Amino acid sequence: MVVKVYGPDYANPKRVIVCLIEKEIEFETVHVDGFKGEHKQPEYLKLQPFGLLPVIQDGDYTLYESRAILRYYAEKYKDQGTDLLGKTLEERGLVEQWLEVEAHNYYPPIYNLVMNILVSPLLGLPSDPKVIQESEEKLGKVLDIYEERLSKTKYLAGDFFSLADLSHLPFTHYLMNQMKKEYMFRERKHVSAWWDDISNRPSWKKVLQLYKYPI
Amino acid sequence: MVVKVYGPDYANPKRVIVCLIEKEIEFETVHVDGFKGEHKQPEYLKLQPFGLLPVIQDGDYTLYESRAILRYYAEKYKDQGTDLLGKTLEERGLVEQWLEVEAHNYYPPIYNLVMNILVSPLLGLPSDPKVIQESEEKLGKVLDIYEERLSKTKYLAGDFFSLADLSHLPFTHYLMNQMKKEYMFRERKHVSAWWDDISNRPSWKKVLQLYKYPI
Numbered sequence: 121m122v123v124k125v126y127g128p129d130y131a132n133p134k135r136v137i138v139c140l141i142e143k144e145i146e147f148e149t150v151h152v153d154g155f156k157g158e159h160k161q162p163e164y165l166k167l168q169p170f171g172l173l174p175v176i177q178d179g180d181y182t183l184y185e186s187r188a189i190l191r192y193y194a195e196k197y198k199d200q201g202t203d204l205l206g207k208t209l210e211e212r213g214l215v216e217q218w219l220e221v222e223a224h225n226y227y228p229p230i231y232n233l234v235m236n237i238l239v240s241p242l243l244g245l246p247s248d249p250k251v252i253q254e255s256e257e258k259l260g261k262v263l264d265i266y267e268e269r270l271s272k273t274k275y276l277a278g279d280f281f282s283l284a285d286l287s288h289l290p291f292t293h294y295l296m297n298q299m300k301k302e303y304m305f306r307e308r309k310h311v312s313a314w315w316d317d318i319s320n321r322p323s324w325k326k327v328l329q330l331y332k333y334p335i
Numbered sequence: 336m337v338v339k340v341y342g343p344d345y346a347n348p349k350r351v352i353v354c355l356i357e358k359e360i361e362f363e364t365v366h367v368d369g370f371k372g373e374h375k376q377p378e379y380l381k382l383q384p385f386g387l388l389p390v391i392q393d394g395d396y397t398l399y400e401s402r403a404i405l406r407y408y409a410e411k412y413k414d415q416g417t418d419l420l421g422k423t424l425e426e427r428g429l430v431e432q433w434l435e436v437e438a439h440n441y442y443p444p445i446y447n448l449v450m451n452i453l454v455s456p457l458l459g460l461p462s463d464p465k466v467i468q469e470s471e472e473k474l475g476k477v478l479d480i481y482e483e484r485l486s487k488t489k490y491l492a493g494d495f496f497s498l499a500d501l502s503h504l505p506f507t508h509y510l511m512n513q514m515k516k517e518y519m520f521r522e523r524k525h526v527s528a529w530w531d532d533i534s535n536r537p538s539w540k541k542v543l544q545l546y547k548y549p550i
Contacts, residue, residue: 169480170440183428185435192428213398213407220400223438225385265384 123147123193124177126167129333130154131234131290133174135186137331138289141323143193143201155242155334187219190283202323204283211278218276218284221262229258230291237299238335256304263304263311270310274317285318293319293328298335338362338408339392341382344548345369346449346505348389350401352546353504356538358408359416370457370549402434405498417538419498426493433491433499440477444470445506452514453550471519478519478526485525489532500533508534508543513550 123140127133128149140147152158152173160171167175168184175184183189194204206212232255236247269276276284295301296315305312318324338355342348343364355362367373367388375386382390383399390399398404409419421427447470451462484491491499510516511530520527533539 169483170436170477181425181428183432185432185439188428188431188435191431192424195427196424209407209411210396212410213396213403216403216406217398217400220403221385224400262385268384 121179124150125174126150126152126164126176127174129331130173131294132172132186134290134327134331135287136174136176136189138286138323138327139190139193139204139283141326142204142286142321143197145193145197145201187223187283187287190219190287194283202281204281204286206277206280206282211280214277215282215284218282219287221276222284222287225262226259226288227291229255229262230295233259233299233301234291234294238294242334256301260304263308266314267308267311270314275314281318281321285314289318289324289327293324294335336394339365340389341365341367341379341391342389344546345388346509347387347401349505349542349546350502351389351391351404353501353536353538353542354405354408354419354498356541357417357419357501357536358412360408360412402438402498402502405434405502409498417496419496419501421492421495421497426495429492430497430499433497434502436477436491437499437502441474441503442506444473444477445510448474448514448516449506449509453509457549471516475519478523481529482523482526485529490529496533496536500529504533504539504542508539509550 123145125133125136125140125147126149128137129151137147137149152164154173158164159168159173164175165171167177167182170184172184174186174189175182176189183192190204198205204215206215232251236252236255240247266276273279275281292305292315296305296319305315338360340348340351340355340362341364343352344366352362352364367379369388373379374383374388379390380386382392382397385399387399389401389404390397391404398407405419413420419430421430447466451467451470455462481491488494490496507520507530511520511534520530
């Protein structure tokens with residue numbers, strides 16, 4: 121069964137796609153244009169009532185929320201492609217911990233930065249300099265904690281690449297490229313090396329090559 | 336091994352404790368007084384570098400982020416106490432989906448309401464009426480989607496109680512009691528019945544009986 125991914129050009133769907141590539145799972149994509157509001161149309165809301173991207177369909181199974189989709193495929197195909205969950209329950213626990221840190225500590229400030237620096241100008245909306253400044257400060261404090269962690273282990277959950285690292289790729293890519301905030305990572309030695317490692321994975325390079333819209 | 340839970344009086348630690356009770360896991364608690372800033376002290380930051388509650392210690396294993404802890408114990412003791420993950424990978428996927436909805440759609444507005452209506456007065460800080468109004472509107476829209484979902488299945492992930500439902504208990508308790516916003520649930524028939532069901536579980540009543548500080 122080929123997995124159908126609705127998105128796929130935005131950051132949250134890309135989180136799912138890089139996982140499917142790591143797990144060597146066949147997929148096809150359905151383009152949903154967020155800039156035209158297609159994710160708020162009745163047909164799409166039947167699949168995802170909150171009007172957010174992505175959704176997957178796998179036969180008659182429908183699932184949304186990108187990090188839930190990651191967990192589903194990482195577990196379903198545990199022995200295929202890259203193992204993204206760790207080998208023991210305790211390693212899996214740490215994968216879950218850092219996946220939650222990504223969702224609750226890292227994502228809110230980087231999301232605000234992406235929206236205000238990249239997306240608002242595309243939509244012709246004003247940016248809020250106060251939000252940009254506060255978000256950069258918050259993200260900096262999170263990266264200080266990452267720096268400490270990554271001085272002890274190669275990846276966030278331990279010495280193995282996992283969903284916790286992978287989940288950082290799409291939004292951080294904007295920060296390191298289009299947003300010209302590379303210095304936030306480069307001034308932190310271990311965080312910088314971690315980014316070079318995870319962003320050079322063939323799976324992520326493939327995602328960037330396949331999906332260039334809208335930024 | 337008895338699980339040590341740091342908290343335990345606040346809403347996020349209570350999410351963990353109700354899970355441990357459902358899973359029939361022995362635990363003890365270490366009181367951390369957030370109102371005195373004990374969660375920002377160096378000793379505590381060694382356990383949880385972001386200065387947030389809760390943390391658990393289980394022998395020499397330390398884990399933080401409440402929803403990561405839920406997943407760890409629900410999986411580790413799959414066959415003990417209440418099954419909270421569903422029976423199949425597809426059910427587990429839906430548990431994960433609704434746990435993410437709780438974290439990303441439900442939690443942000445209810446957290447803002449709790450902070451502005453309950454916590455700020457306790458700290459002698461001003462409340463923001465605009466944030467209260469916007470958060471109530473956002474939460475109402477989320478509850479409309481829950482109402483639709485709960486008209487089809489008894490619980491969020493399906494016809495079985497799971498982590499996805501359990502995760503809503505601590506913050507919603509404030510909404511339904513101390514905050515006098517019960518009408519938000521009562522004007523939605525299925526959401527109202529769902530709350531009566533999950534909040535009457537002996538596990539949750541036990542949590543309320545054990546931990547009354549600070550509200």
